[in-house]
Amino acid sequence: MIDKIEGYTYILGDDINTDDIVPSNALTLRDTTEMAKNTLRYLRPNFVGMVTKNNIIVAGENFGTGSSREEAVNVFKILGVKAIIAKSFARIYFRNLINLGIPGIQLNWDKKKFSHGDHLEITLNKGLIFNKTKNKEIDFKKLPDFLTKILEDEGILNQLKKKLFKG
Amino acid sequence: MSYTIAEKILLNHSNHKSVVPGQFIECEIDLIMVHEQLGGRIHKEYEKLGIDYVWDPNKIFFILDHWVPAPTISAAEMHQDCRIFAEKYKFIHNIGMNRGICHQVLPEMGFSRPGMLIVGSDSHTTTYGAFNCLSTGIGATDVSVVFATGNLWFKVPESFKINLKGKLNKGIMSKDFILKLIGDLTTKGAIYKSLEFHGDGVKDISIDGRMTITNMVVEAGAKFGVFLPDVKLTKWLEERTDITYKYVYPDKDADYEKEFNYNLSEITPVVAKPSNPGNIVNVEEEEGIEIDQAFLGSCTNGRMEDLRIAAKILKGKKIDPNTRLIIIPASTDIYKEALKEGLIEIFINAGGIFGHSTCGPCIGGHMGVLGPDEVCISSSNRNFVGRMGAPSAQIYLASPATVAASAINGKITDPREVL
Known part of the structure; x- marks a missing residue:
């Protein structure tokens, strides 16, 4: 169950594209752990060294714009990112997030709501984020039930597997 | 109910009696295009499902185009992996690496036709909307879902109506128009929307030019870009396919979230x-x-x-x-x-x-x-x-x-x- 998620914010800006997240020249790497070492390599050269197993990305508008490369979600998963909050998501990126079991939360935010390194607790089925650092409750629009179900099943392939092999 | 082209085609591929923008529906896919993503990610994901078939090997268009011929060992390995997968699951349209880029070769071979619902492992899959069908990009896991079931969930998009009139001047190309449109909409201005291209101006845009426009609608965030059909399209298709199809027009009082008007004779190089x-x-x-x-x-x-x-x-x-x-x-x-x-x-x-x-x-x-x-x-x-x-x-x-x-x-x- 991933209903409650706890972690620390890492702030990113607007229009972070899939080439920023996984540069093309890292795309042919066969080893995904090696590929993940290239995450945001040009934009935030220190990102991979700084990100820990309990980070929540907080980004601006149009997060994940660009290519359909699912690697741009998978590298965050490998690095242990627990959720991504953004003012808006590119369409394919949002699907890829949910499909791989990472909550994507669309929320208009400002510095009053989140700063770098804030300790957050997200309750998905209530549409609620508690910012422990700022002692502040923030509401967000809950995902449609069938998307929440994909997250509960830890990704759409796990869900599909259950459907294919039931009984 | 009155429908836009996107609403109509999605409805036709679902088992719903009606649809409204914002609604989540399951649709049957007519064709799926995959390229190197197959060896890059899809293969590994698909194997996890533990099934030894794909839903319809005749509805998969598989091509190698991004890194061809392979410039590195890792690209060559990716291609090897692709071939193993395509042979194992007996893909019928296994195009190889000597035909060109997916978004050109697929239409050239008559695979994109009016009324179809096509998805592909590439964000520029929107290109096929030039042929009066709906097409959009998806990631590797969604591809696996389609391979296994032939179905995919969609959110019915709101549509923007783009009215075109006039004719591009000498030296000005449809690329100048689509860049101008993206600049006006911004790169986030059409996230999740379907852009429908209307008007007298369409008849003077070649099929090549229409493909340039639908190719780049995704740069404004759009899910689909789709042209109304005309005689130019009929001629293009006649030369490339014998398969019958039916044109899709929007209903007269279809509902558009926004409307934009462009006079192509006013477009300048950008x-x-x-x-x-x-x-x-x-x-x-x-x-x-x-x-x-x-x-x-x-x-x-x-x-x-x-x-x-x-x-x-x-x-x-x-x-x-x-x-x-x-x-x-x-x-x-x-x-x-x-x-x-x-x-x-x-x-x-x-x-x-x-x-x-x-x-x-x-x-x-x-x-x-x-x-x-x-x-x-x-x-x-x-x-x-x-x-x-x-x-x-x-x-x-x-x-x-x-x-x-x-x-x-x-x-x-x-x-x-x-x-």
């Missing part, structure tokens, strides 16, 4: 400045910026119309000695046609480099990777940091005419000055 496709300015503002490389090609602009205008500009001239001009046709059929028309000789005599069809330089893959601080003017679709090579390289997006004109002068040039 460029997208580094490093965002929505960073649009008139070419005059950037004229004189020195370039190291000019690239003409990609799924956006590697078609006959593009090669012909470039040849017209380059005929009998030499490119600037400090500039490289790389020209790559979008498909092998286009390569042959360019050969027949004598265009390749014109390019080579002008000092250009003409290559086989591949995505190559557009993704910084091979055949024209940019070095540190280099400046490139490109007919492709994305100018993100590091997209074509070194992260410090600067990419300007422009029409094939602007690319060719700039190659001659070694600096960004308004094509109207050389035509």
Whole structure:
């Protein structure tokens, strides 16, 4: 169950594209752990060294714009990112997030709501984020039930597997 | 109920009696296009499902185009993996790596027809909307879902109506129009929307030009870009398929979230400045910026119309000695046609480099990777940091005419000055 998620914010800006997240020249790497070492390599050269197993990305508008490369979600998963909050998501990126079991939360935010390194607790089925650092409750629009179900099943392939092999 | 084209086609592929924008529905997929993603990610994901079949090996269009022929060992391994998968699951349309770029080859072979619902493992899958069908990009896991079930969930999008009138002036191309539209909408202005292209202006846009427009709607965030059908489309399809199809028109009182009007005769040459496709300015503002490389090609602009205008500009001239001009046709059929028309000789005599069809330089893959601080003017679709090579390289997006004109002068040039 991933209903409650706890972690620390890492702030990113607007229009972070899939080439920023996984540069093309890292795309042919066969080893995904090696590929993940290239995450945001040009934009935030220190990102991979700084990100820990309990980070929540907080980004601006149009997060994940660009290519359909699912690697741009998978590298965050490998690095242990627990959720991504953004003012808006590119369409394919949002699907890829949910499909791989990472909550994507669309929320208009400002510095009053989140700063770098804030300790957050997200309750998905209530549409609620508690910012422990700022002692502040923030509401967000809950995902449609069938998307929440994909997250509960830890990704759409796990869900599909259950459907294919039931009984 | 009255429907837009997107609503109509999605409804026709679902088991619902009606649909409204915002509704989540399950749809049956007519065709899925996959490229190197198959070996890059899909294969591993699909194997996890533990099934030994795909839903319909006849509805999968599989092609290698991004890194062909393989420039590195890891790309070659990816291709090996792709072939193993395609053979194991007995894909019928296993195209290989010698036909060209997916978004050109698939329509050329008559696979995109009016009314269809097509998905593909590439964001520029929106291209097929030029053929009055719905098509959009998906990631590897969604591809696996389609491979297993033939179905996929969709959110019914709101539609924007784009009314076109008038005719593009000499030296102005549909690329200038779509760049202008992306600049006006911004790169997030059409997230999740379907862009429907209407109006008298459509009849004067070639099929090549329409493909350039639908190819790039995703740069404004759009889910679909779709043209109404006309005689040009009928003729195009007649030459390429015997399969019957039915045109899809929107209902007269269909509901559009927004409406935009463009007079094509007012469009002027523009460029997208580094490093965002929505960073649009008139070419005059950037004229004189020195370039190291000019690239003409990609799924956006590697078609006959593009090669012909470039040849017209380059005929009998030499490119600037400090500039490289790389020209790559979008498909092998286009390569042959360019050969027949004598265009390749014109390019080579002008000092250009003409290559086989591949995505190559557009993704910084091979055949024209940019070095540190280099400046490139490109007919492709994305100018993100590091997209074509070194992260410090600067990419300007422009029409094939602007690319060719700039190659001659070694600096960004308004094509109207050389035509």
